[in-house]
Amino acid sequence: MTTPGEGGLRESLHDLADQVTSADMYERAVHRSRRIARREAAIGTVAALAVLVLLASGLWRLPDRDTGHTPMALISASAPAPEPMPSPIPSAIHHPETPEHHASTRTTSPRRKNQPRAATPTATPKSRALADLPGHVFYQQTGNQPDVVRLSPTDGDTTTVLSGAPSAVGISPDGNRIAYAVGGVLLVGETGSAQSQPVATGITTTAQAPAWSPDGARLLVVTSRPAILQVDSGTLTPLPGRLAAGQHFRWSGDGNTLVYATTYCSLKVSSGESNAVVPMFGDRQPVDNPDGLAACKPTSVDVTGQHVTVPLQSTGDIGTASTDPADVVVDTITGDLEPLPVAGSVVGAVFGPDGNLLVRARTDESTTLSVFSPAGKLLVQAVEPAAVHDLNLLAYTR
């Protein structure tokens, strides 16, 4: 700020700004807002018609993306065989009237900028029993040095598996191991055990929590640059140079794809030699990103890398990775936010290692956990135990 009495640029700018004439902009702004709304609706209608025409013509049978992913050089031969990719538009084609298939079904329509989300009916689960929820759910406290807690749906028990986590943590896909760093030393231990083993040094976790590979044999960590750590041998292999500036890497369930964020909160998808940008996020041009959306911290990826969970942020947050859990699912091809057919506010969303999507939603009455299969079927929807109410969703494992 200029010092008092200092005739300066600031004073002259204020003097110049005084020349502007007041105007009542309310009617104009509302009129313009309605025009924008009508344009969005028109775009949405055209896109929907295009999809219908596409479906009617049978062109949907064409693959919507290169399915012949070249495995990354870093994937070990011991990695499990990739699971079959879900049909590009599974439920929309085969079961259009079935409410069990949620709206994350895929289309090959082009990216629809500004398109409002379609209304999302809630789905009917196959089971409403928590005991039927497959796998384990991990939570952590908010704030610094949080406790990490495991919920075992089978019996509804909660167990603290790490007290006062000294860094961001990574839970292995089988839920049995936890990785974290203390003073730059990466430790791996059994969840719930006080014992842990140092496996690497010089590790930082600010821009990269330890991320387990789907086979549980490797960890993606950051030393001076992102690298793959072979847990058994401690061998570090740097990621290719084009990925060196990435952060918050996450593996797809088939191990063929890495999704990561740039420092400008756009998302990138790296598969083989491909390194594609997810449209819109972090784009500073209002015409391309009218809502100013940004994704600074992907948290989990589906089996094939076509969907990623992120805490939704704005371009104003660029440079600040959210500490909140992911609350949206992003289509990495179109940049669209996938509607989640659950009641209440989504307070957490995470893919499990087998591609199931766990959605945590909260209403005034309760918090529910919903698990959707990779094909979009709502498998289980159950009330979450009150013991984890104040914790943040961290991971979903086998």
Add this chain to the structure above:
Amino acid sequence: MDAREADYAHFVRTRTHALLRSAYLLTGDQHLAEDLVQEALARTHRAWLRLEKPENAEAYARKVMYHAQVSLWRRPRIAEVLPGEFATDPAGADDPAEAAVQRLTLRRALLALSAKQRAVIVLRYFEDHTEAEAAQLLGISVSTVKTQTGRALERLRTLLPDLRVLTSENPR
């Protein structure tokens, strides 16, 4: 008019003038300033339900305004103005006519800057934002803000060698 719409109308009617002042410095023209503010307010109207507090609304509107201006950065709309056209006489600054001439001269000098340089000047010296705040609002790095500010001031000094407004500046 429901409560939310009434809140929005109140926001528009109380904050439009402040937005117009910034927009005028960004565009150098009353009508262009109104267009810019209209777009910002319309986008704010669209986002109104997501903006929990009125103070968020102004921040959002300003962000939209600056970003909308950013989208015009690549359009060469303003003809380059040569330094020779900016001759001024600081001795006559107390004269109303001279003051008007100085305002006109400053306005033309601002328009001779790139839109990015103009935006950082307005953010830093008119809205008193820190470099970090300006960077966040524009979605660029702090070092870019510093670079653009330095270049803008250098350009203004070249364009306005005798204008007293540039003799000493000490922004936040």
